Amino acid sequence: MAAVAQALGSSGAATQSSDFGGWPVMAFEQLEQRFLTMAGLTPSKEASDVLRIVVFSAAFAVAVLLAHLIKALGRYVRNSSVLSAFPLAPGSNILLGHVLPLLKCPSQGKGAWDLMEEWAKARGSIVRFRVLGTHGLVVNDPVAFKRIFQTRFKIYAKDLSLSYHPFMPILGTGLVTADGELWQKQRLLMGPALRVDILDDIVDIAQRGAARLADKLEQYRGTGQVVHLEEEFRLLTLQIIGEAILSLPPEECDRVFPQLYLPVMEEGNKRVLRPHRKYLPSPAWFAFKWRMARLNSFLTNLIRARWQARQAGKPGRGDILDRILAAIEAAGTKWSAAIETQLCYEMKTFLLAGHETSAAMLMWSVYELSRHPQQRDKVLVEAVRVFGPSGSNTATRPAADGMVYTLSVLKEALRRYSVVPVVTRTLKEDDQLEGKAVPAGTMIVCHLQGVHNQWSEPTAFRPERFMPGGEFDCFEEGVRPYMFVPFIQGPRNCLGQHLALLEARVVLALLQQRFSFKLASKLADPGQRHPTVIPVASIDGLPVTIE
Numbered sequence: 001m002a003a004v005a006q007a008l009g010s011s012g013a014a015t016q017s018s019d020f021g022g023w024p025v026m027a028f029e030q031l032e033q034r035f036l037t038m039a040g041l042t043p044s045k046e047a048s049d050v051l052r053i054v055v056f057s058a059a060f061a062v063a064v065l066l067a068h069l070i071k072a073l074g075r076y077v078r079n080s081s082v083l084s085a086f087p088l089a090p091g092s093n094i095l096l097g098h099v100l101p102l103l104k105c106p107s108q109g110k111g112a113w114d115l116m117e118e119w120a121k122a123r124g125s126i127v128r129f130r131v132l133g134t135h136g137l138v139v140n141d142p143v144a145f146k147r148i149f150q151t152r153f154k155i156y157a158k159d160l161s162l163s164y165h166p167f168m169p170i171l172g173t174g175l176v177t178a179d180g181e182l183w184q185k186q187r188l189l190m191g192p193a194l195r196v197d198i199l200d201d202i203v204d205i206a207q208r209g210a211a212r213l214a215d216k217l218e219q220y221r222g223t224g225q226v227v228h229l230e231e232e233f234r235l236l237t238l239q240i241i242g243e244a245i246l247s248l249p250p251e252e253c254d255r256v257f258p259q260l261y262l263p264v265m266e267e268g269n270k271r272v273l274r275p276h277r278k279y280l281p282s283p284a285w286f287a288f289k290w291r292m293a294r295l296n297s298f299l300t301n302l303i304r305a306r307w308q309a310r311q312a313g314k315p316g317r318g319d320i321l322d323r324i325l326a327a328i329e330a331a332g333t334k335w336s337a338a339i340e341t342q343l344c345y346e347m348k349t350f351l352l353a354g355h356e357t358s359a360a361m362l363m364w365s366v367y368e369l370s371r372h373p374q375q376r377d378k379v380l381v382e383a384v385r386v387f388g389p390s391g392s393n394t395a396t397r398p399a400a401d402g403m404v405y406t407l408s409v410l411k412e413a414l415r416r417y418s419v420v421p422v423v424t425r426t427l428k429e430d431d432q433l434e435g436k437a438v439p440a441g442t443m444i445v446c447h448l449q450g451v452h453n454q455w456s457e458p459t460a461f462r463p464e465r466f467m468p469g470g471e472f473d474c475f476e477e478g479v480r481p482y483m484f485v486p487f488i489q490g491p492r493n494c495l496g497q498h499l500a501l502l503e504a505r506v507v508l509a510l511l512q513q514r515f516s517f518k519l520a521s522k523l524a525d526p527g528q529r530h531p532t533v534i535p536v537a538s539i540d541g542l543p544v545t546i547e
């Protein structure tokens with residue numbers, strides 16, 4: 001620094017002794033000579049050229065950085081002013097925005113999404129908030145959902161920087177996190193397999209899975225021993241999705257996934273609140289890398305072997321992967337390493353999207369039925385109709401579809417507990433919500449839970465809301481689809497929703513018919529929701545005793 005100051009001092013002297021037109025050049029040349037001497041280099045034309053390139057490059061880099069800063073500042077000021085039409089959420093700090101109240105939520109026993117719902121209740125159906133330099137809107141309005149999810153969904157892109165970020169090494173360009181043309185192509189390719197083709201088989205896969213779990217639970221009947229049902233549901237839904245997408249036998253699911261897949265998910269969840277874990281080369285970091293590599297190679301080998309078997313004319317297994325491979329073949333697409341990688345992302349996406357969400361829905365449903373014997377009786381009536389009085393009949397698809405009350409229990413669990421409480425988007429172009437301008441770059445938090453709590457007596461558990469003529473049917477036609485959004489709506493809605501509701505209907509009814517679950521009272525209230533993990537399960541799981 002002293003040397004630079006000295007050099008600048010002498011340039012000042014040069015300035016005074018020069019005429020106005022020539023001084024900058026002379027001053028620069030003198031500075032150049034001084035720098036070269038100070039650096040121990042002999043002044044020469046080559047050395048000057050190198051120094052000039054370095055100086056001009058540095059000046060260019062600083063200018064670009066400044067231009068970016070000025071642009072970002074301009075955008076920040078503009079966005080602040082445009083968004084000021086929306087009410088500001090309480091608790092904002094001039095520097096950090098709403099960072100502190102959001103960070104404090106877990107220690108107060110609530111999720112950041114619960115705080116956002118409080119903001120909306122206090123200030124209006126769309127409220128403005130800020131996290132450092134990023135502006136966001138919490139949207140709690142079904143009419144706005146229609147615009148975001150349906151009519152203008154293309155400009156409301158997935159926000160990969162926030163909720164999905166820690167899971168990107170797992171999900172990559174899989175369907176949940178893909179965008180643009182790739183998403184469209186993959187959705188077209190895989191949609192039919194999940195929405196239609198596999199559903200007939202799901203009834204059977206789910207019934208076998210539920211029967212296996214029931215046999216396992218039998219040993220605890222009448223013993224008073226506490227069973228952690230949430231853990232059993234997690235393993236069961238993983239087995240069901242493993243069989244549905246890859247025909248994996250349950251033993252292989254139990255061997256591979258708890259070893260490789262579940263620990264990487266756990267690490268992903270830890271990284272949501274502690275993002276530095278992604279960069280710190282700790283033992284957990286290495287374990288994550290190692291497991292990811294093993295999981296990828298397990299899945300890629302399986303996908304490749306399946307493709308080769310198809311090419312050799314061997315009969316397919318009829319699972320979701322098989323149906324996707326058939327669609328690739330029918331489209332005449334040439335097989336490549338890129339396709340293998342993409343399919344590997346898709347399989348991991350189905351595993352992630354398809355098991356914990358369903359397990360949480362089952363968990364909340366069992367929790368509520370354990371507290372509402374009359375509702376449970378109605379589920380039992382349907383179970384006897386479908387599985388017979390002994391519970392051993394094989395269910396058919398139409399019979400499973402006919403369990404409308406059990407379906408209503410599942411839907412009410414999704415409404416009451418909003419296992420996915422929010423989804424986030426980033427606005428790509430300027431738009432309007434509730435008639436007010438919203439600038440591009442704004443983060444949009446779609447508050448699914450907030451809308452679910454706009455129903456009458458929202459904390460009451462009433463499956464009848466979803467029965468014909470119930471509260472759901474009474475909403476005005478235009479907003480009705482946006483009043484119940486556990487799977488969101490529109491072109492990016494959940495591809496596995498029919499699979500999830502069918503699978504869970506079979507599992508819930510069959511287990512209720514076979515057992516009576518009693519909430520283990522000595523443990524904390526299992527109805528308390530987890531404050532940091534999505535899908536939201538109970539903070540203490542679901543400890544039960546079995547009769």
Ligand code: HEM
Binds near residue numbers: 177349494496
């Ligand atoms: C109760 C169970 C489930 C719930 C509550 C649920 C919820 C959701 C939600 C809210 C989204 C939208 C996410 C966003 O826009 O950011 C979504 C997307 C998705 N879900 Fe589910 N899901 C469930 C089960 C499943 C199952 C069983 C599967 C697959 C087997 C699945 C596969 C997907 C896929 C592939 C997407 C991305 C669709 C796209 O972007 O085109 N989900 N799910």
